[in-house]
Amino acid sequence: MIDTHTHIDFKEFDDDRENVIKRFFENGGEKMINVGCDLKSSIRSYELAKNNENIFASAGIHPHDADTVDKNSLKKIEELVQHYKVIAVGEIGLDYFRNLSSQEKQIEAFKLQIELAENHNMPLIIHCRDAYNDLLDILKEYKTSNWRGVIHCFAASQKIAEEFLKLGFYIGFTGIVTYYKDKSELGNELEIYKVIKNMPLDKILIETDCPYLSPVPERGKRNEPLFVKHIAEKIAHIRNTSFKEIEKTTSENAVKLFNL
Numbered sequence: 391m392i393d394t395h396t397h398i399d400f401k402e403f404d405d406d407r408e409n410v411i412k413r414f415f416e417n418g419g420e421k422m423i424n425v426g427c428d429l430k431s432s433i434r435s436y437e438l439a440k441n442n443e444n445i446f447a448s449a450g451i452h453p454h455d456a457d458t459v460d461k462n463s464l465k466k467i468e469e470l471v472q473h474y475k476v477i478a479v480g481e482i483g484l485d486y487f488r489n490l491s492s493q494e495k496q497i498e499a500f501k502l503q504i505e506l507a508e509n510h511n512m513p514l515i516i517h518c519r520d521a522y523n524d525l526l527d528i529l530k531e532y533k534t535s536n537w538r539g540v541i542h543c544f545a546a547s548q549k550i551a552e553e554f555l556k557l558g559f560y561i562g563f564t565g566i567v568t569y570y571k572d573k574s575e576l577g578n579e580l581e582i583y584k585v586i587k588n589m590p591l592d593k594i595l596i597e598t599d600c601p602y603l604s605p606v607p608e609r610g611k612r613n614e615p616l617f618v619k620h621i622a623e624k625i626a627h628i629r630n631t632s633f634k635e636i637e638k639t640t641s642e643n644a645v646k647l648f649n650l
């Protein structure tokens with residue numbers, strides 16, 4: 391299993407970080423990507439990656455902190471992405487749900503970091519909430535032949551998923567997919583089930599986004615990389631296939647996209 395989106399540098403793990411890492415790697419975990427969301431966490435992610443063979447890092451500034459994107463911070467992100475264990479630019483994107491930075495500033499910060507990724511031929515880790523139309527417009531505007539990435543924590547419609555797939559993006563699923571009741575109990579097909587069922591297998595990634603979004607049956611507790619297995623299990627269940635197949639293909643997908 392590869393958890394493609396962790397935040398184990400966060401203070402929630404200060405007391406037992408080494409044990410959390412160990413639990414993952416001793417129970418089927420192969421690799422994890424610790425994702426930066428501001429300058430400080432990008433540096434911490436890089437440090438974690440530098441000190442652990444199977445931990446990789448991304449560097450980038452989240453839309454919540456778009457206000458902090460300036461020449462100086464971009465220069466530091468650019469220095470980080472040149473280290474071989476830093477394998478993506480992210481998480482970057484748009485968040486119109488919380489709007490912690492203005493939408494104009496978010497768009498500007500997103501574009502600047504896309505350019506940075508393009509200059510260094512890096513994949514993108516994209517965060518998007520309530521801003522899919524603007525985000526798609528920007529991605530279409532910047533589409534080039536060699537850029538690629540993942541739409542992290544996907545929770546939108548089949549139609550929007552198809553737009554991202556057309557642009558060549560991978561789709562990342564978190565514990566959110568485990569929050570819905572079984573289709574047979576509901577009697578009709580949920581949109582997220584439809585998305586997962588129709589997704590080409592070679593475009594699916596699994597991610598915890600820990601410490602947030604703990605999947606069932608751990609919901610309500612602090613999330614950790616090992617719990618990514620519950621997401622793989624749920625996807626296997628929805629697609630009527632085996633855990634092994636989801637585990638294997640999502641790992642292959644992550645290795646391919648991020649060149650791990």
Ligand code: NI
Binds near residue numbers: 395425599
């Ligand atoms: Ni995240």
